[in-house]
Amino acid sequence: MSSLLNISPVFGSILVVLLPFLAFLVQTLLGKRGKSGNISLIAILLSTILSFGFVFLEIWNQNPISSNYAWFSIGTKTFNIGILLNNLTVLMQLIVCIIALPVHIYSKSYMKGDPGIHRYWMYLSLFCFAMLGLTTSNNLLMMYIFWELVGFASYLLIGFWFTKESAVQANKKAFIINRIGDLGFLLGIASVYSIYGSLNLVELFGEDGLIHHLAPASEGWMTFAGICFFLGAMAKSAQFPLHVWLPDAMEGPTAVSSLIHAATMVAAGVFLLSSVFPLFNETVLLIITIIGCITALIAAYFALAQRDIKRILAFSTISQLGFMIVAIGIGAWDAAMFHLATHAFFKCLLFLAAGAVIHEMVHLKDANHLDIDPQDINNMGGLRKWMPKTFILMLIASLALAGFPLTSGFLSKDAILISAFEWGVHHGAAYLLIPLTLTIVSILTAFYIGRLIFKVFFGEFRLKAEKIHIHEASLNMLGPMTFLAVCSFFFVFSWNPLAYHHAFILGGFDLNYSYSELHSLHIILPIVLTLGSVIAWSLGWNWYVKEKYPLNGNNKWLELSLNQGYLNELYQKLFVNSSLGLSRGLYWFDKNIIDGLVNLLGSITRGLGQLSAWVDTYLVDGLVNTIGGTTYYIGHLLRWVQNGRLQNYLGFAFTVVLIGIIYLILK
Amino acid sequence: MITLTHFLVVSACLFCIGLYAVLAKRNAIMILVGIEFIINAAILNLVAFGRYDKINYGGQIFALFAIVLAAAAVAVGLAIILNVYRKYNTINPENITDLRD
Numbered sequence: 001m002s003s004l005l006n007i008s009p010v011f012g013s014i015l016v017v018l019l020p021f022l023a024f025l026v027q028t029l030l031g032k033r034g035k036s037g038n039i040s041l042i043a044i045l046l047s048t049i050l051s052f053g054f055v056f057l058e059i060w061n062q063n064p065i066s067s068n069y070a071w072f073s074i075g076t077k078t079f080n081i082g083i084l085l086n087n088l089t090v091l092m093q094l095i096v097c098i099i100a101l102p103v104h105i106y107s108k109s110y111m112k113g114d115p116g117i118h119r120y121w122m123y124l125s126l127f128c129f130a131m132l133g134l135t136t137s138n139n140l141l142m143m144y145i146f147w148e149l150v151g152f153a154s155y156l157l158i159g160f161w162f163t164k165e166s167a168v169q170a171n172k173k174a175f176i177i178n179r180i181g182d183l184g185f186l187l188g189i190a191s192v193y194s195i196y197g198s199l200n201l202v203e204l205f206g207e208d209g210l211i212h213h214l215a216p217a218s219e220g221w222m223t224f225a226g227i228c229f230f231l232g233a234m235a236k237s238a239q240f241p242l243h244v245w246l247p248d249a250m251e252g253p254t255a256v257s258s259l260i261h262a263a264t265m266v267a268a269g270v271f272l273l274s275s276v277f278p279l280f281n282e283t284v285l286l287i288i289t290i291i292g293c294i295t296a297l298i299a300a301y302f303a304l305a306q307r308d309i310k311r312i313l314a315f316s317t318i319s320q321l322g323f324m325i326v327a328i329g330i331g332a333w334d335a336a337m338f339h340l341a342t343h344a345f346f347k348c349l350l351f352l353a354a355g356a357v358i359h360e361m362v363h364l365k366d367a368n369h370l371d372i373d374p375q376d377i378n379n380m381g382g383l384r385k386w387m388p389k390t391f392i393l394m395l396i397a398s399l400a401l402a403g404f405p406l407t408s409g410f411l412s413k414d415a416i417l418i419s420a421f422e423w424g425v426h427h428g429a430a431y432l433l434i435p436l437t438l439t440i441v442s443i444l445t446a447f448y449i450g451r452l453i454f455k456v457f458f459g460e461f462r463l464k465a466e467k468i469h470i471h472e473a474s475l476n477m478l479g480p481m482t483f484l485a486v487c488s489f490f491f492v493f494s495w496n497p498l499a500y501h502h503a504f505i506l507g508g509f510d511l512n513y514s515y516s517e518l519h520s521l522h523i524i525l526p527i528v529l530t531l532g533s534v535i536a537w538s539l540g541w542n543w544y545v546k547e548k549y550p551l552n553g554n555n556k557w558l559e560l561s562l563n564q565g566y567l568n569e570l571y572q573k574l575f576v577n578s579s580l581g582l583s584r585g586l587y588w589f590d591k592n593i594i595d596g597l598v599n600l601l602g603s604i605t606r607g608l609g610q611l612s613a614w615v616d617t618y619l620v621d622g623l624v625n626t627i628g629g630t631t632y633y634i635g636h637l638l639r640w641v642q643n644g645r646l647q648n649y650l651g652f653a654f655t656v657v658l659i660g661i662i663y664l665i666l667k
Numbered sequence: 668m669i670t671l672t673h674f675l676v677v678s679a680c681l682f683c684i685g686l687y688a689v690l691a692k693r694n695a696i697m698i699l700v701g702i703e704f705i706i707n708a709a710i711l712n713l714v715a716f717g718r719y720d721k722i723n724y725g726g727q728i729f730a731l732f733a734i735v736l737a738a739a740a741v742a743v744g745l746a747i748i749l750n751v752y753r754k755y756n757t758i759n760p761e762n763i764t765d766l767r768d
Contacts, residue, residue: 644767646760647698651690 010067012054013083013136016093019043019050020128027122037111037121041104044128048097051090051132059090061508066138066202077197084138084201087508088337092135092271095341096264098487099348100128102480103259106352109476110255110359120160120253127153131264135271140189140199143272147185147236150265151178157260158252170248177245181235185272188228192279195221205278212278219281226284229276230291237269237321240295244568246318247302250310254358257310258351262317263344270324270340274333289329293434296322298565300444304451305561308375309354312452316401317347319441323416326438332419334509339416341505342408342493346400349484350449353394356473356481357383357456367469377455384457386470391457393481398453400488402446402533406497408488410526413442415500417529418521419513426515439529446533450540458545498526674715681708695748695758699741706737 007015023043027034059065064086071081104124111117130149137143155178159171193199196210204210233239238246249261260266273280273288280288296319303315320343327336360383361374372379384391400409420435461468472478486492494503499522543549560566641652681704688701710730717726752758 642767644764646763646766647690649766654686654690 007050007054009055009058009065009085010083012050012058013085013090013093016047016051016055016097017129017132017136019047020125020132024122024125024129027118027125030118032118034118034121037104037108037117037124040121040125040128041108043125044097044100044104047128047132048101051094051097055085056090056094059085060087064202064206066200068138068200079141080139080200081142082138082200083136085136088271088274089136091337091341091505091508093132095344096128096131096135099263099344100131100259102483103255103348103352106258106355106477106480107253107255109474110355111253114253116160120157123153123156123160124256124259127157127260127265131268134268138201140192140201140276143275144182144185144189147232147268147272148182150260150268151175151182151236154178154249154260154265157256158249160252160256164251166248167251170245170251174245174249177242178235180242181232181269184228184231184235186232188225188232188276191221191225191228192276195225201275205276219283222279222281223283226280227287229272229279230284230288233269233273233325234291235269236272237266237325238295238318239269239291239322239325240298241567243295243299243318244564244571247311247314247564250308250314254310254351254355257314258348258355261314262347262351266317266321267324267340267344270321270328270336273325273328274337277328277333285329285331287329289326289434292322292325292327292329293437294322295319296326296441297437300441300448302561302564303448304444305558307378307562308373309357309377309380309452309456310351310375312377312448313347313350313354316350316445316449319445320347320401322441323413323438326420326434327416330420330423330434331513332416332423332511334506334511335412335415335419335500337509338493338500338503338505339412342400342412342488345484345487345492346397346407346409349393349397349481349488350401352477352481352484353390353397356387356390356477357394359473359477360387360470364463364468364470370463372463377452379463380456380461381459382457382461383470386468387457387472389478390473390481393478393485394457395453396485396488398449401449402537403442403529404533405526405530406490408490408493410497410530411490411494411500411503414522414526414529415503415506417442418500418518418525421521421525422513422515422518425518439525439532442529443532443536447536447540450537451544454540454544459547671715671718674711678708678711678715681705681711693759693761695751695760698760699744699748702744703737703741706733706740710734710737 020040020043023040026039030039064084066082066084068080068082070078072079107120107124111120114120127150130146130153134143134146134150137146151174155171155175158174159167161167162171189199192204196204198204198210235242235245246261246266250257252261299315299318299322303312303319306312306315320339324336324339324343327333327339357380358374361372361380364370365372365374396407400407403409403413417435417438420438421432424432424435473481490497493505494500496502500506563569641648685701685704685706685708688704689698690701692698692701710733713726713730713733715726717724717730720726748758751763755763757763
């Protein structure tokens with residue numbers, strides 16, 4: 001028994017990755033019989049146990065382990081597949097497992113009765129396999145493969161209800177935009193390979209990795225490589241201006257949105273940047289910071305006026321990802337990973353709770369035959385009465401997102417903001433804009449999530465329906481949500497509710513910042529943020545619950561926010577239409593010029609052919625036919641002699657005799 | 668006086684008439700008749716030339732012999748015509764062309 005439990009971390013980690021893959025294969029083979037999803041559930045459960053017990057506990061704060069297996073050789077270079085286990089990867093793998101498990105349980109009742117549920121489990125397992133593989137890859141090539149696979153699984157799941165036109169458009173959009181990022185990632189890999197000649201993360205970034213020894217290539221090259229990697233992360237982590245796919249990705253099932261498009265896959269970009277962090281030089285880091293900051297700001301702004309509950313959450317995800325990206329840009333990637341971890345829990349919970357609400361709204365819509373959008377928060381209100389547990393759970397998650405004390409979000413957000421301020425102070429005046437913007441963004445965050453809570457759960461129910469049958473979500477859904485809610489409190493991450501320094505995740509990475517610590521900030525900033533959030537919530541309470549809404553609903557700024565800054569329209573005009581125009585032009589060129597040339601050649605050949613056919617028919621065949629015809633005619637002339645009539649024969653015979661006689665006479 | 672030449676002329680006429688009948692008639696019986704004409708022309712010649720053999724009367728004997736043969740030939744010919752008629756339902760030689768290729 002003891003030998004059974006003695007699983008080495010590497011083997012355990014491989015099992016963690018392969019179990020969902022096995023589940024995926026089994027679900028694929030089962031086809032429509034695999035409706036229960038038990039196989040996927042068991043696989044992810046085992047993965048979670050293995051990941052926690054045999055990988056995380058073994059590796060965390062221990063020496064990193066890397067294991068290689070030669071895969072293929074090109075020339076003298078051998079490419080490996082392998083597992084890298086260090087603090088970063090095991091933490092990420094554990095987060096993915098722990099988030100995926102509740103989502104699986106939740107899905108069992110959320111997706112119940114869906115006609116395509118067997119596909120759902122299949123895709124979900126595929127995603128888990130790819131995501132878990134991505135986290136523990138020890139080289140960039142392998143990581144890229146899994147990176148593509150998660151993108152593909154995400155594509156499949158966004159378009160899960162593929163009969164809906166909007167879902168099809170959304171998954172196409174997600175796929176195309178992610179291609180841009182993938183191209184960046186690939187170029188990044190190529191650049192790194194050409195500079196250092198290796199793709200292995202340990203060889204590159206390890207304790208005595210190439211990056212510390214080899215004289216750096218030219219600054220331009222390094223900047224290019226860094227920007228390429230960041231481009232990959234931008235698309236996957238929905239950073240401005242490539243964020244447009246994420247709000248549309250909400251067309252997928254809510255459970256999927258919570259797992260893939262809130263907690264894990266979109267954080268893969270942050271994970272990637274953390275993995276290759278030593279690669280970035282000052283310029284790239286500054287670009288990363290600025291982009292992250294812009295993303296955080298505009299996404300928070302767009303979230304303000306959205307009406308769709310899931311889109312609010314989607315923009316909130318984008319905004320929080322912006323926070324993480326900023327944290328990476330300022331060098332505090334440990335803080336980014338910390339925020340990634342805390343965000344995964346509360347954002348997943350927010351989505352699952354929203355899913356529960358949507359579930360009930362859909363039932364209400366079907367029961368009353370209403371023509372409403374079940375996700376529109378303007379149709380909800382006062383749901384607290386019917387769904388108290390969901391309300392409390394969602395409230396906890398919202399408080400965590402808004403960064404109220406005692407929650408996990410408070411710690412991680414402070415970690416990022418305080419580091420950002422220290423960074424800003426260290427670099428000087430203009431750089432302070434970044435932390436200031438982030439402060440405003442976190443207050444905006446508090447406001448929009450407050451708005452969501454108030455509009456959905458407080459006030460009066462806004463729909464005029466006869467039969468209001470809204471009730472609490474089932475136990476299968478509440479259980480996972482409760483677990484996530486517990487994980488949204490501070491004690492999961494640190495024993496100290498007020499200072500982030502004691503968080504075990506930050507301790508695990510033990511990063512030295514290039515800028516000094518400012519002690520006063522650690523006291524002032526949390527107070528300012530909390531006060532700001534409280535003010536934002538009380539403002540929201542006044543506006544939405546007491547209905548003293550001061551603004552005109554058709555305000556230009558609100559319109560801009562609701563329409564996501566018209567970015568989609570801009571992209572449509574700029575890229576989609578111009579691509580279509582270009583392809584139309586190319587089509588014309590193809591049809592008229594290329595095809596025209598080919599057709600011209602064709603008709604010339606045909607003309608030649610016709611000429612030679614004429615020669616053949618009339619000259620060559622003509623000669624032969626003339627000879628043949630002549631022979632035939634001569635034969636025909638003689639043929640009538642042999643006509644079978646006795647008298648004629650006799651006549652001929654007589655004629656010949658006569659001729660003979662005449663000849664004899666004349667001789 | 669009737670000379671050898673007169674006989675030969677009559678014989679030649681008979682032969683020609685017979686030949687014409689054989690070549691041109693559209694009735695097998697008439698062809699048979701034509702053949703008889705030719706045979707008789709030949710017999711007439713035999714008899715006419717027979718005057719140069721007054722010892723043995725070879726010509727006349729041969730003529731008798733030929734008449735008998737002609738009678739037999741006619742009998743055979745008629746039998747053939749009868750069979751032809753049975754087979755083809757006609758005795759017009761124009762219509763009987765089975766000999767051709």
